[in-house]
Amino acid sequence: EPADVILADQIGHFGFEAGLFDYFSDARRRFLKPSGVTIPQRITFCIAPVEHEALWEQVEFWNGSPAGIDVHSARALASNTGYPVKLLPEQLLGLSVEPFSVDPSTSGSQPLHFGCTLTITRTGTLHGLGCWFVAQLSPSVTMSNSPLREQRVDRRNVFFPLDRPVHVQAGDSVTVTMQILPVQIAVTWKVEIRKQDRPEAEHLRFSHSTLKGMLIAREDLQRTHPAFVPTLTPWGRARLTVLTLCDGIRPLAQIERELLRRHPDLFPSLSNAATFAAEVVTRYSA
Structure with missing residues (x-):
């Protein structure tokens, strides 16, 4: 008999990493009544500007030569990686924004695209973006790992770094364009920083993707070349x-x-x- 409710308790750090979308899409098609519901019913993505010197040092570490070994080639991988972290309210440089909400049972494997503008509310150093989720469990109940909630679930957030730190002050704005590939568990984030004391031509722009942060074997890379002739295993x-x-x-x-x-x-x-x-x-x- 078809089910009335399908429940999942694995959401990830940003609301999509645990395979929730594929799981719900398949479960809705095969097991759920037409009038049935999924829990969570919706996932909302949240983004905030973040100052986090300690995390940034993990990225910058690869620009050095620890024990006399040149490891700078890994720097590009480090700056294109999402870092699980439990953010604190004082590490946010401005208010968070909820730019996108999705029904995980109908979204499936489709890429998610959204953007937003973050307003800086205090002077500091922008190291990257802090991201988390709000899960709608019922019309009146939500669950979130937001650093701004007193009763946050004990699940870390994710930090997406910029290629270099940027000094910001109240009134500056940060425009974010993001793409999520749920199946590949990949995120692309493009950031433009508009500083009040600089003309438009001097806006700072950054482009990152976790696809660039993956270690890919030479054989796998060759398989993506247009001249490669694939055969089935x-x-x-x-x-x-x-x-x-x-x-x-x-x-x-x-x-x-x-x-x-x-x-x-x-x-x-x-x-x-x-x-x-x-x-x-x-x-x-x-």
């Missing part, structure tokens, strides 16, 4: 077999037997083939 061929056999005529039991017949080296038994087929079918079939 044995497991890729098995997946293709299942998808090809989903022709609207064959029942699942027949697909499982044919999968085992074509790929006996991958599946020692019909039970193993059935498990693999079920994973493919539940993800891709209508």
